[in-house]
Structures are given as C-alpha cells and as structure tokens.
Amino acid sequence: MDRMDRRGFLQCAAWTGAAVVWTAAGGVLSSRVVTPVAAAEAPAGAFSFVQISDTHVGFKGQANADATATLQQVIDRVNALPTRPAFVLHTGDQTHGQKAGAFDTVAELLKGVKVERTFYVPGEHDVFLDGGKEYLERYGKGTVGGRGWQSFDYKGAHFIGLVNVLKYKGEGMGALGDEQLEWLAKDVGALGNSTPIVVFSHVPLWAVYPAWGWTTEDAERALGSMRRFGSVTVLNGHIHQVLQKVEGTVTFHTAMSTAFPQPAPGSAPSPGPMKIPEAEARRMIGVTDVAYVPGRQPLAIVDSTLG
Amino acid sequence: MLKLTSLVAVALAGILATASHAPAARPASVGIKDFTYGPAVLTVPVGAQVTWTNHDEESHTITSTTGAFGSAGLSHDETFTQTFARPGTYAYFCALHPQMRATVVVR
Incomplete structure (x- = not known):
C-alpha cells in the first residue's frame, strides 16, 4: 500500500468493494473518496446508484428526535455526490409503523433527489397494519x-426487487413465498451467466441473526436460482447497520438506516433503537453509494455516514 | 380525628363496594420492555380489561394470532386496552417483531 499512489489506491478500492465497506464502517472513508475516480475515468457503461434504507419517518424518540430531518440530510448528501447516481433503491421501512401521513412525507422528500427514478421494496413497518394495501396502492x-x-435492466446489469415482509406473521422472520420464488427462477432463467445481478429486499436474504428475526426463511431457494451467475450483489436493510458477507460469487450487504442505529447482533438485550449521543449516532446513520464498472467485479459499495 | 376516621371509613366502603360488585373488572396490565411481553402468560377472570403499555422506544403491536383483537403500532409509553368477555386462551404476538409472543388466559 505504501508504494501505491492515490489513483492506484482508489482503483483498488473501487475493485475490492468489501475492503471499502469495512473501512467505511469504521468511519474512515466516505463516498467522496471513491466517486471522483468514476467521474474522471469511468468507462462506457459505468454508472452508480444509491441505496436509501429504513427512513422510519414518523419515529420520534431518544434515538432520533426528527427522522424527517435526517432523511433530508441524506438526500442533500446524495445530491452533492460528484457523479450523479442513476437511480435510488429504497429498501423499506419508509415509515415508522405506518404513522399517518408518513408515506406522503417520504414521497415529498424523495421528489427532491436528483435521480431518474426511485425503486421501492416494502419493510414490515410499511405493511403490518393493512397487509400492504396502502403500500401497494402507492408502489405496486x-x-x-x-x-x-x-x-429491470440497467446498462447490462439485472436488478431484482423482492418482497419478504408480507408473510411475516407468526414466523419471526422474513419470507418470500412460493409464488415469488417461482417468478424469480423464471425471471433470471434466460439471462447469461455473466450478467451482473443486483438483488434488493428489506429483510436480509441471509441468516444475520435469526433470534431477532434478522433472516429470510426461504432465502436459500432464491439464492439457488442465482448461484450460476458470476456476480450477485444482495442489498438489504432492516438491521440498521453495515454488515457484509461474501459467499462464492454472492456479496451480501446491509445498509445503515437514515433514522437510527440498531445494536450489533446479540450485543444487547433487544434490537431496539440505540440511545446514544447525537454526534455518535450521526456516525451510525447514512446512505450507501454503489458503483458498477463493466468488467470489474464485484460492485464497489461505499457507505457514508452523516457524522 | 373524627373527621379523618370517617374519611377512612368512606374510603374502605368504596374499596369494598368495588371489590364486591365487580371482581371480574379488576384491571390487569402487561408491560412491553426489551421486546418482551411481561408477564408472558397473564391469567384473568372473565370480563377483565387488560392494558398493555409499551416501554420500548421501538413500536410494538398486540396482535391476536386468530385475528380476534389487535392494536395499531404503539409508540413509546402508548397503551392498548382489550376486554376479554369469554373464557379461553388468547395467543398474541407483535406484528412488527413476530418473535415476540405471549398469551392471555381467561377463566
């Protein structure tokens, strides 16, 4: 590393997304470090997108007095990126417990993101009251x-948004269900093995911590449909912290919340919002910027915090 | 002193009246703390009113496994009250955190 110049380091960082993530989780790197490379040297077909997760608009407590304000700060951060992202993926829990007016507030705020469009998947907070009626009316x-x-396809990459919170009842974990799994198998069936796949859903598609419900019971069947691909990136939310796992060609990544952090698996009596000083909390909430460069795998995933 | 004694007597009479007329309506309560309902099994007489209070920062619900009753999401310090008119075993869970489970037994 000591003989590598800045440019060399940045190329390296962009190539090995995992290293970037872990460094960023320690608060060292931010998205501003990596994106200038993409701006200056991006080959044809390169693009980036942003993952926003667990905005929990409507939450008010010691862990965050104003979840709307922190979402706005994240949006400002996204709009200030030197390379404009193509789109936003919102990986669920837009609202906190479907509080009245929360969907409207999120929609209004996200109109301010300078991207082509935003794609959504629901979190359990968005659907638990009415079985997803309001959510699907808005985003179905x-x-x-x-x-x-x-x-959907974007510049040669195939994106898949999955719903794993509508069969939540009584199971204690996420689930996709037969119908969706069968659709998924068909959806990827015609794709060549070299097509980069990006899967996004709310609850992690890997067993992060089943005792807290941080897993999807039939995720293995979904992954089975995707094992033949050379690059699969799985982006999840739900657990309000950055965790990453690489399993063969599959990279799993969970995003921070824009509202409040949750404790590391098993490190607290419960997964409730962490009540910590504001300055510290701002280093634990934020946004994920993902860069896709053709011919390079895996995707470079960079988490940046508000503090 | 006489006045105080009579006040006590009135108060006692009040308690006795409540106790003798409506023993089944004695309020029962369940607290929610650290993603746990306490007590996990609450036994009450027929006609009892049960009140849940959420002490967590995270929202929770009281959702019957059969759909017999259910709350919206309770924020910190919010409560939900349900009256149980018939005997039976009522299992419930939190729709946001389904690993949270408990039971009300009505006798």
Whole structure:
C-alpha cells in the first residue's frame, strides 16, 4: 500500500468493494473518496446508484428526535455526490409503523433527489397494519401482478426487487413465498451467466441473526436460482447497520438506516433503537453509494455516514 | 380525628363496594420492555380489561394470532386496552417483531 499512489489506491478500492465497506464502517472513508475516480475515468457503461434504507419517518424518540430531518440530510448528501447516481433503491421501512401521513412525507422528500427514478421494496413497518394495501396502492404499479416485486435492466446489469415482509406473521422472520420464488427462477432463467445481478429486499436474504428475526426463511431457494451467475450483489436493510458477507460469487450487504442505529447482533438485550449521543449516532446513520464498472467485479459499495 | 376516621371509613366502603360488585373488572396490565411481553402468560377472570403499555422506544403491536383483537403500532409509553368477555386462551404476538409472543388466559 505504501508504494501505491492515490489513483492506484482508489482503483483498488473501487475493485475490492468489501475492503471499502469495512473501512467505511469504521468511519474512515466516505463516498467522496471513491466517486471522483468514476467521474474522471469511468468507462462506457459505468454508472452508480444509491441505496436509501429504513427512513422510519414518523419515529420520534431518544434515538432520533426528527427522522424527517435526517432523511433530508441524506438526500442533500446524495445530491452533492460528484457523479450523479442513476437511480435510488429504497429498501423499506419508509415509515415508522405506518404513522399517518408518513408515506406522503417520504414521497415529498424523495421528489427532491436528483435521480431518474426511485425503486421501492416494502419493510414490515410499511405493511403490518393493512397487509400492504396502502403500500401497494402507492408502489405496486408496474410490479409483478401489483404485488410489489419486480425486475429491470440497467446498462447490462439485472436488478431484482423482492418482497419478504408480507408473510411475516407468526414466523419471526422474513419470507418470500412460493409464488415469488417461482417468478424469480423464471425471471433470471434466460439471462447469461455473466450478467451482473443486483438483488434488493428489506429483510436480509441471509441468516444475520435469526433470534431477532434478522433472516429470510426461504432465502436459500432464491439464492439457488442465482448461484450460476458470476456476480450477485444482495442489498438489504432492516438491521440498521453495515454488515457484509461474501459467499462464492454472492456479496451480501446491509445498509445503515437514515433514522437510527440498531445494536450489533446479540450485543444487547433487544434490537431496539440505540440511545446514544447525537454526534455518535450521526456516525451510525447514512446512505450507501454503489458503483458498477463493466468488467470489474464485484460492485464497489461505499457507505457514508452523516457524522 | 373524627373527621379523618370517617374519611377512612368512606374510603374502605368504596374499596369494598368495588371489590364486591365487580371482581371480574379488576384491571390487569402487561408491560412491553426489551421486546418482551411481561408477564408472558397473564391469567384473568372473565370480563377483565387488560392494558398493555409499551416501554420500548421501538413500536410494538398486540396482535391476536386468530385475528380476534389487535392494536395499531404503539409508540413509546402508548397503551392498548382489550376486554376479554369469554373464557379461553388468547395467543398474541407483535406484528412488527413476530418473535415476540405471549398469551392471555381467561377463566
């Protein structure tokens, strides 16, 4: 590393996304470090997008007095990125417990993000009161059968948004269900093995900590449909902290919340919001910027915090 | 002193009246703390009113496994009250954190 110049380091950092993530989780790197490379040297077909998660608008407590304000700060951060992201993925829990007016507030704020469009998947906080009725009325349009899951292609990469919070009842964990799994198998069936795959859903598609419900019971079946691909990036939310795991060609990554951090798995009596001093909390909430460069795998995932 | 004694007597009479007329309506309560309902099994007489209070920062619900009753999301310090008119075993969970489970037994 000591013989590597800044440019060399940045290329290295962009290539090995995992190293960046872990460094960023320690508060050292921010997205501003990596993105100038993309701006200056991005080959044709390169693009970036942003993951925003767990905005929990409507939450008010010691862990965050104003979740709307911190979301606005994250949006300002996204709009200040030197390379404009193509789109935003919101990985759920837009609202805190479907508080009245929260969906409207989030929609209004996200209108201010300078991207082509925003894609959504629901979190359990968005659907638990009415089984997803309001969420699907707002965001079901254009999804498979209006059920909330969908896929799209962007510059050669295939994106898949999955819903794993509508079968939550009584199970204590996320679930996708047969219908969605069958659709998924067909959806990726015609794709070549070299197509980069990006999967996003709310609850992690790997067993982060089942005792707290931080897992999706039938995720293995979903991953089975994707094991043949050379690059699969799985982006989740729900657990309000950055965790990463690499399993063969599959990279799993969870994002911070824009509202409040949650404790590391098993490190507290419960997964409730962490009540910590504001300055410290700001280093534990934020946004994820993902850069895709053709020919380079895996994707570079960079988490940046508000503090 | 006489006045005080009579006040006590009135108060006692009040308690006795409440106790003798409506023993089944004695309020029962369940607290929610650290993602746990306490007590996990609450036994009450028929007609009892049970009140849940959420002491966590995170929201929780009281959701019957059969759909017999259910609350919205309770924020910190919010409460939900349900009256149990018939005997039975009522299992419930938190719709936001389904690993949270408990039971009300009505006798």
